[in-house]
Amino acid sequence: MRLSTSAVLLLGAALLPPAAARAEEPAPSGKDKDKGAEVVVTGTRMPEQSQRATVRVDVVTREEAERRGATNVAEAIAGQPGVQINPAAYGDIGNPSAIQIQGLDKQRVLVLEDGERVIGDVGGAIDLSRMPLGDVARVEVVAGPMSSLYGTSAIGGVVNVVTGQPLHPGFSGRARLEGRNRYGVIAQGNASWRGERAWASLDGNFYRTDGVSLLEDAVDLAMPSRLQGMVGLRVGGNLNSRTRLQGRVRWIHDASExxxxxxxxxxxTYRIDLPQRTDRFALHLVELVDLGRGGALRLALGQQWAFDTTQKDRYESPIDETRDREASLSSLEATGTFADGRRTWVVGMRAEVEKLSQSLTRAELISGSVQTKTIEELVPVTLGSVAGYAQLGWKLFDSLTLLAGGRAEMHLRYGGVVVPRLALSYQPWPSVTVRASVGRGFRAPAAKEIGFAFDHGALGYRVLGNPDLGPETSWGTSADVSYRAKNGFLVRGSVFANWIDGLIDIDIRPAASQGGIDDYTYRNIGRARTFGAQIDGSYTLAGVLRAEAGYSYLWTRDDENQRPLEGRPPHTVVTALRADLPLRLELVLRYRMVTDAFLDEGLRTPGFQTIDARIARPIFRGARAYAGVLNALGVQKDPSRLGDQRPVQGRTLYLGLTADFPAEEP
Amino acid sequence: MKRSFLAAAIPLLLCACSEEVGKPSTTGQQPPDGEDGATLEVPVPAQGRVYVALEKPEIVVPEGDASASTAWDLAFEKYDVFTNSGASGSGEGGAFGPLDAATYADGIAPAIPFMTKDESGGAFRDFWAYDPSVHVLWVRYHVYGVRDGDKQWKVQVLGYYAEQQGAPVAAIYRVRWAEVTSAGVGPTQTLSDLDGTAGGSQAPEDAPSECLDLGTGARTKHTPAEALTTKDWHLCFRRASVSVNGELGGPRGVTAVDLHAAETKSETLDIVKTRTDDSELPRFDAVGHAELSDPKLVWRGDRIFSAFSEYWIDRAAETPAPTDATWLVQSAADGVSRYLLVFDRFDGPTADGPGKVVLRVKPEGVVQ
Incomplete structure (x- = not known):
């Protein structure tokens, strides 16, 4: 059965709950002097203070991201404990900065922008390096299965990129200009206006860098040159005392050579140029209705389009290949929050329609003449789903909160999925929080896995999609305890475990053989487990010194092939030191150690250590100059070493300037 | 607080915290003492096939079209053994081997990623080595004997690519060949533009490709269907395969043999990549009438290959005998059950067939 986009959206609208609920909204960014006071929304879809949140949420603010020398979301959260972002591990699919959380990656981690799923994956992974920081207020990371709230892909965790809104009345602005080696240039700008009833913000981002070649005099680039641009407009306003509207439109252009x-x-030897272009357009409209008595309703309409073109352009030859991919996502979501004494309900409905297609245009020599043919590698496919979810937050005692929820999702192609979740938060003392949760996650089959056709018949095989695939499912459980002393000392410990069934992979047994050509296809054949533990802590001394350290342990098992999952480092250590020095200097030092990781029998990618350093100083009212180095040790992939997944970029030096208008008082 | 940490650590303590690779030890099904599997005697007829199901094991007679039946796992025809898979049958069968003879006694096969399905081919089926890192084919520079009646030639494939319009094009063959007689070797002939592209990768399956008559040097273009019914060629070049006009390949009765087939298994890609036209010319020149007259060579047309082909006969034995090795065979009916199999002996072998094949079989996981 196939439904049109409008039909599914109307169906979703008809199923909206008549009751209203209190809206969640992006929290203002502010300065993150006190991390315990951060407001987070991703863990429960309700604004909560991070320290008291029922579900642990890690936050990286834009200011912190800049201290890390980050230019995009990938670099902003790469140093978080429990998170791995290692582009070289995904080199064969274009070096995307894919994230691993709890040992799971690609389609098993959900990436959101203001709560809306991001489309336009590269080989199944959302490339976080294609998400600039120009309009980002903070990035929230929740580990563990969250499908009960967010649906597909939320098995390993959720990354929610949250935009803010201008806080300063009248006109304000922000600018960042930075230069890097390899002719890197970063320019970020933001101009905002805030009146009594409305606000608007115009965002821009530009980034370019040369490619990286790891071999002297070699044609090959281990990392392509890159040019990235973003233009966005965010607006908001109060329709009346109870109703607000917010809108966001954004265009991101990413090109690499x-x-x-x-x-x-x-x-x-032949030279092949590999140009790539991606354009992603996002439109997001939100209506927030305050129903009084703690109740609110949030209605969201989302529309995204992603266009991606990759080429194999043979140097000085017309024998080329062009692969075009188009994707779109239309969504309608209504979320209500009801406060009822000690109980808070979150009830929501979501309907979405996703469309994808992929074609390959190939110029070939046939009987001496160049002929161009286009084939559909992915026949245009439409995936639709309708979901309903509910969550009860019940404060059983002042110190004990129960969170129970579930989601039922109906996919037009492969039927229904039901995922429950249960979480507990216990605060025996104000300084101690103990949390535990158990829940299910799932991942719906991707369009590629359903309808893909990769024809390598000349070499005797084809890979075909399988329309009979079912969703991957998981059980996950986690527990954490945190202790926050009044003297600025914070320590946290956590453990987790995940069991994933029905992992979708290419079956190495041919599904059919005809005319000497074997057909392979995707099946729900895999099983995997991940277990891990983490301990991290921080200490803030009189607001002038902040030290952080974390250690993460990860154990994974591919139960189908009886070996670890590939590219999962078992041990990771991160530390950071931020100090206010004399002469109004701010110093940031960061250290990260990643141990070697299994790739194949007898093959491991080597471990590595990186050190980043940055120093900043106000130079005049509202403006700060900074300089820094990323990967000061110059750790770099060795192209002659098989399976080396260490960073492709070597040492990166940067020098820049930020300015806020009007300037905030120091 | 200590109790909380202890409770939190329990899930980790319960799991094995090492990165173990490989299967856990298989306990398998423990057989009665002294069990060595079941023995089956398979009389192979002079004409036609005999079919075997391995579960019991027993000889079976498939109903109707045998290629559409899943009632059999192995078929014997003269000195050929087929599995119910791929080009031989519609079953989920297949085999892997040869494995060490001791594997049968151990009862447990090593971790095997895939089973070999039956597929069509001939002497040239392994003329290239695949480089998976860049998806190209490197020719092995083996020398092949090709025989047509009382004439015979030696043939060497020199290349699979040619540059056209500034780009490498696959399936443009370069070959050299020479007639070999008892009086000596004729002049070497070469061709560098044999078109095996068959219209390119997007072309219909019935697009024609080029074929060659080694005696006259005549080149013709045939579709696969035409090649099966015409006699004006010895070798046909089609994409990544070279077919021979004999048995399943065509009506001319041409046979061929890979004179360096024994080297294929030990040839690494790195070794193959070092070979050039010049470095492999001595290999070509070294083949003469004596080499093509070796009685141990098996000259065949195109046929169906299984995991047993080429390996289950002990070529070094004075009289035909099976190789002392183990095969792992997958059930055609369910595609899951696996059996270990050894051939004990042939009773009454002739030049045309093994007579009676005596084999032993047992389910994988049964330790002797």
Missing amino acids: GRQSQVVPGLG
Whole structure:
């Protein structure tokens, strides 16, 4: 059965709960002097203070991201304990900065922008390096299965990129200009206006860098040159005393120029240019209705389009290939929050329609003449789903909160999925929080896995999609305890475990053989487990010194192939030190150690250590100058070492200037 | 507080915290003492096939079209053994081997990622080595004997790519060949533009490709269907395969043999990549009438290959005998059950067939 986009959205609208609820809204960014006072929304869809949140949420604010020398979301959260972002591990699919949480990655981690799922994956992974920080207020990371609130892909965790709104009345602005080696340039700008009843913010972002070649005099680039641009407009206003509207429109353009050589037996070496272009447009409208007595309703309409073109452009030859991918996502979501004494209900409905297609245009020599043919590798496919979810937050005692929820989701292609979740938060003393949760996660089959056709018939095989796939499902459980002393000392410890069934993978047994060509397809054949533990802490001394340290342990098992999951480092250590020095200097030092990781029998990617340093100083009212180095040790992938997944970029030096208008008082 | 930490650590303590690779030890099904599997005697007819199901094991007669039946796991025809898979049958069967003879006694096969399905081919089926890192084919430079009646040639494939419009194009063959007689070796002939592209990768399956008559040097283009019914060629070049006009390949009765087939298994990609036309010319020149007259060579047309082909006969034995090795065979009916199999002996072998094949079989996981 197939429904049109409008039909599914109307169906979703008809199923909206008549009752209203209190809206969640992005929290103001502010300065993160006190991390315990941060307001987070991703863990429960309700604004909560992070220290008292029923579900642990890690936050990286834009200011913290800049201290880390980050230019995009990937770099902003790469140093978080329990998170791995290692682009070199996904090199064969274009070096996307894919994230691993609790040992799970690609389609098993959900990436959101203001609560809206991001589309336009690269080989199944959302490339976080394609998400600039220009309009980002903070990034929230929740580990563990969250499908009960967010649906598909929320198995390993959720990354929610949250935009803010201007706080300063009247006109305000912000700018960042930075230069890096490899001719890197970063320019970020923001101009805002806030009146009594409305606000608007115009955002821009520009970034470029040269590519990285790891071999002297080699044609090949291990990392392509890159040019990225973003333009966005955010607006908001009060329709009346109870109703507010917010809107966001954004265009992100990402272009890269890769290059590789191909050694052809008997002929020699050929150069192939690998240009890539991606354009992603996002439109997001939210209506927030305050119903009084703590009740609110949030209605959200989302629309995204992603266009991606990759080429294999043979140097000085017309024999080329172009692969075009188009994706769109239309969504309607209503979320209500009801406060009822000690109980708070969150009830929501969501309907979405996703469309994808992929074609390959190939110029070939046929009987001496160049002929161009286009085939559909992914026949245009429409995926629709309708979901309902509910969550009860029940403060059983002042110190004990129960969170119970579930989601039922109906997919037009593969039927229904029901995922429950139960969480407890216990505060025996104001300084101690103990949390535990158990829940299910799931991942709906991707369009590629359903309808893909990769024809390598000339070499005797094809890979075909399987329309009979079912969703991957998981059980996950976690527990954490945190202790926050009044003297600025915080220590946290956590453990987790996940069991994933029905992992979708290519079955190495041919599904069919005909005419000497074997057909392979995707099946729900895999099982995996991940377990882990983490301990981290921080200490703030009189507001002038802040030290952080964390250690993460990860154990994974691919039960189908009886070995660990590939590219999951078992041990990670991160530390950071931020100090206010004399002469109004701010110093940030960061250290990260990642141990070696399993790739294949007898093959491991080596461990590595990185050190980042940054120093900043106000130079005049509202403006700060800064300089820094990323990966000061110059750790870099060795191209001659098989399976080396260490960073491709070596040492990066940068120098920049930020300015806020009007300037905030120091 | 200590209790909380202890409770939190329990899930980790319960799991094995090492990165173990490989299967856990298989306990398997413990057989009665002294059990060595079941023995089956399979009389192979002079004409036609005999079918075997391994579960009991027993000889079976499939109803109707045998290729559509899943009632059999192995078929014997003269000195060929087929599995119910791929080009031989519609079953979920297949086999892997040869494994060490001791594997049968151990009862447990090593971790095997895939089973070999039956597929069509001939002497040239392994003329290339695949480089998965860049998806290209490197020719092995083996020398092949090709025989047509009382004429015979030696053939070497030199290349699979040619540059056209500034780009490498696959399936443009370079070959050299020479007629070999008892009087000596004729002049070497070469061709560097044999078109096996068959219209490119997007072309219909019935697009024609180029074929070659080694005697006259005549080149013709045939669709696969035409090649099966015409006699004006010895070798046909089609994408990544080279077919021979004999048995399943065509009506001319041409046979061929890979003179360096024994080297294939030990040839790494790195070794193959070092070979050039010049470095492998001595290999070509070294083949003469004596080499093509070796009685141990098996000259065949195109046929169906299984995991048993080429390996289950002990070529070094004075009289035909099976190789002392173990095979892992997958059930055609369910695609899951696996059996270990050894061939004990042939009773009454002739030049045309093994006579009676005596084999032993047991489910994988049963330790002797």
